[in-house]
Amino acid sequence: MAAVIGYNALYHFRYPLVSRIPAADRLQVLLDMLFVTIIVHFSGGSASWFWPVYLLVTVEAAFVLPREREVWAMGALGGMVYGSLLSAEYAGVFANVAMPFADGTTRDILFLVLIWLWVALLNTVVAVILTFLMSVIRRETRLLRESEERLEEFIDSASDLIYSAYPDGELFYANRSVQGLVGYSLEELAGQQLFELIPARNRTRFMEEFRRIAAGGESDLFETMFVTRDGREVSLEGHLTLSRKAGEPVAVWGSFRDVTERILAQKQLYHLAHYDILTNLPNRALLLDRMQHAKSRAKREKCRAALLFLDLDRFKVINDTLGHPVGDQLLVSVANRLRACCRESDTVARVGGDEFIIVLEGLKERGDAEKFAAKVMHRLIEPHKIEDHELFVTGSVGIALYPDDDTDLDNLLKKADIAMYAAKGVGNNMFRCYDSYMDENAHRRFVMENGMRRALENGDFLLYYQPKVNLVTGEITAMEALVRWDHAELGIIAPSDFIPLAEETGLIIPLGEWVLRQACAQNKWWQDQGHFRLRVAVNLSGYQLQQAEFLEVVRRALADTGLDPQYLELEITETVVMQNPDFTVRLLDQLCEMGIHISIDDFGTGYSSLSHLKRFSVNTLKMDKSFVKGVAENGPDAAIATAIISMGRSLNLSVIAEGVETEGQLEFLKKTECDEVQGFLFSKPIPPEEVLRFMKGRGAHDKGRAE
Ligand SMILES: Nc1nc2c(ncn2[C@@H]2O[C@@H]3COP(=O)(O)O[C@H]4[C@@H](O)[C@H](n5cnc6c(=O)[nH]c(N)nc65)O[C@@H]4COP(=O)(O)O[C@H]3[C@H]2O)c(=O)[nH]1
Incomplete structure (x- = not known):
């Protein structure tokens, strides 16, 4: 009895320990059967009212033992034990125990057999019914458990990020994907506030959405983020849904997907569609958007917005002479400078x-x-330092203002473009604000652009010549060839109106070659006719210099016309020379070796340094007319002119002043010992037939002025 009570107590309080004993369940049923038999015996034996407890043991066996056979065996065993008890009592092995209200001493064999049969049969029936019922219950339970396990496994191993939190935000479940992504185990996550996994800047929005769902709101697809254990931020997209029990909210489930890669790809796509790959600046598509924004702001705040159209001067020369990689780096450097200004x-x-x-x-x-x-x-x-080169670049800028110049953005862009061309027309490194008169110029430009190629074929270009005068001897030293376009509609067009256009369209190459050959041929003709032996000076565009076969073009022009190289002078502007000094040094060396005279034109407007100048094989510095203009007033122009003249002398270069229009300017230049002069004071550029007249008619008057 004590053993039975002890075992059951142990079983109840120390189940994990007991469950490790082999066949513990069967042992328990057997012990209970023994206990029941003892109770039945001591409560009256065959007449005991307690015999139904055998049925309870059978019920217990049906619950505890998983195999049907064992339950039946226990039922049968119960019947056998009861039969043994009755037989033992009948045989007098155990003394009969009397029941309080019944005669417990019955020894009638028939009664004993009947009561045994009754108990054994009932026990067997109960065992059979219960095993059937239990098998049904067990199968249902197993199926339910299996389905739950499958669901659990499915959720746990899902590639989606699934987690669950109480309505106050406390996490209690996170599947393996969540754990793997954030780097925390379920034990670490459970009990944490879900909101702590969201980056601070997204938290408020997430909490609002979470609370809306926890309050029964409709679930919507939305994006959020998680911060991982190592501080990375991952983008998520998914839903929050509420689960309820008996109508009460119990948990908010999150089902999300890691969309970091997709968002990154979307960002990259957006970047590609809206930014320039080389410079990382916004492209035209994004620009239109920003212009719209600037317009709205200007409307709202009653202020202005400006469009500045900037085009680099002679960029093509750099690109073609130094190659595209250097050109690209220069563009990046320009982009960075522009950005830094804004x-x-x-x-x-x-x-x-x-x-x-x-x-x-x-x-x-x-x-x-x-x-x-x-x-x-x-x-x-x-200067831009690119690889080993020190590059100089300027830009022409056109400005159009909203709402002053136009309220339509497309028109505003066009007007900024027109203003930029107007700036280019004035010269490099200039800016111009849009003005309606420029529209006429734009039209003129359009007409010219179309007509230029035809003009070259039709021989509509002419050369005018302007003499250069030696200030000491008064002799004419050279004739500068200056191109003109005799346009049927527009009349004689000055080079400043079409040379930039010719440079843009590439026509400068055939046009430049024509000028060179024409000037050489004209000079040779003058010489052959015995008129005079002078140099002819030809202006060169930067685009001509970067031609791979430029030297060959010069050689051919000299050879074909038969002009001696010493009678050819080439004028290259200082800005072109300085744009890529290393390249120019080599080219000038080769031209010099051929015996050609070299002048640096528009000197003083570029950015020459003495160190660069020393490297160039040049003969003459041609002082820009903008300095000559004010020399007589003894102001800053006079100081600059004096400095240029003494710089020329110290470098052993002759200096010529262009644009000399007045006696005062001439006096100053004589005083400062400038070598040569050129300007309207002596002659305007004139056609070749007038040159002969000019040379013949040039008497003591001009000569005397020069001397
Ligand atoms: N105000 C004033 N101006 C004077 C005076 N003396 C001369 N000029 C003008 O100054 C310009 C001098 O030529 P540049 O500086 O080489 O400037 C030239 C040159 O850079 C370019 N150019 C002319 N012909 C050619 C050519 O055949 N090829 C290339 N690439 N450029 C050329 O066009 C520019 C303008 O040429 P032009 O209109 O002929 O203008 C000429 C000339 O007419 C003066 O006393 N006062």
Whole structure:
């Protein structure tokens, strides 16, 4: 009895321990059967009212033992044990125990057999029914458990990120994908606040969505983020859904997907579609968007927005002479400088090879845009160090203002473009604000662009000549050839109106070659006719210099016309020379070796340094007329002119002043010992037939002035 009670107590309180004993369940049923038999015996034996407890043991066996056979065996065993008890009592092995209200001493064999049969049969029936019922229950339970396990395994091993939190945000479940992604185990996550996994900047929005769902709101697809254990941020997309029990919210389930790669790819796609790959500046598509924004702001705040159209001067020369990789690096360097000039709210976009557009927002007046343009140009002319080259680049800028010049953005762009061409027409490194008179120029430009090629074929280009005079001897030293276009509609067109256009369209190459050959031929003719033996000076564009066969073109022009190289002078502007000094040094050396005279034109407007000048094989510095203009007033121009003349002398170069129009200027130049002069004071550029008249008629008057 004590053993039975002890075992059951142990079984109850120390189940894990007991469950490790082999066949513990069967032992328990057997012990209970023994216990029941003892109770039945001591409560009256065959007449005991307690015999139904055998049925309870059978029920217990049905619950505890998983195999049907064992339950039946236990049922049968119960019947056998009861039969043994009755037989033992009948045989007098155990003394009969009397029942309180019944005669417990019955020894009638028939009664004993009947009561045994009754108990054994009932026990067997109960065993059979219960095993059947239990097998049904067990199968249902197993199926349910298996389905739960499958579901659990499915959720746990799902590639989606599934987690669950109480409505107050406390996490209690996270599947393996979540654990793997964030780097925390389930034990670490359970009990944590879900919101702590969300980056601070996204947290408020996530909490709002979570609370909306926890309050029974409709679930929507939305994006959020998780911060992982190592501080990485991952983008997620998915739903939150509420689960309820008896109508009460019990948990909020999150089912999300890691979309970091997709978001990254989307960002990259957006970047590709909206930014220039080389410079990382916004492209035309994004520019239009920013322009729209600037327009809206200008409307709202009653201020102005400006479009600055910037085109690099002679960029093609650099690109073609030094190669595209260097050209690309130069563009990147320019882009960085432009960006550095701008405020956060401004936009710099690259819209073509060497074309940039800057959008300035929140301007008060036109002057602000002009100041900005001046600043940009100033920043741009500082040398760019690219690989081993020191490159100089300038830009022409056109400005159009919203709403002053136009309220339509497309028109505004066109007007900034027109203003840029107007700036280019004035010369390099200039800016111009749009003005309606420029429209006429734009039309003129259009007509010219179309007619230029035909003009070359039709022989509509002419050369005028302007003499250069030696200030000491008064002799004419050279005739400068200056091209003109005799246009049927527009009349005689000056080179400043079509040379930039010819450079842009590439026509400068055949046109430049024509000028060179024509000038050489004309000079040779003058010589052959015995008129005079002078140099003929030809202006060169930077685009001609970068031609691979440029030297060959010069050689051929000399050979074909038969002109001696010493009678040819080439004028190259200082800006072109300085744009790529290393390249020019080599080229000038070769031209010099051929015996050709070299002049640096427009000297003083570029950015020559003494160190560079020393390297160049040149004969003459041609002082720009802008300095000559003011020399007589003894102001800064006089100081610059004096400095150029003494610089020329110290470098052993002759100096010529161009644009001499007055006696006062001439006096000054004589005083400062300038070597040569050229200008309207002596002669305007004139056609070849007039040159002969000029030379013949040039009497003591002019000569005397020079001397
Ligand atoms: N105000 C004033 N101007 C004077 C005076 N003396 C001469 N000029 C002008 O100054 C310009 C001098 O030529 P540049 O500096 O080489 O400047 C030239 C040169 O850079 C370019 N150019 C002319 N012909 C050619 C050519 O055949 N090829 C190339 N590449 N460029 C050329 O066009 C520019 C303008 O040429 P043009 O209109 O002929 O203008 C000429 C000439 O007419 C003066 O006393 N006062």
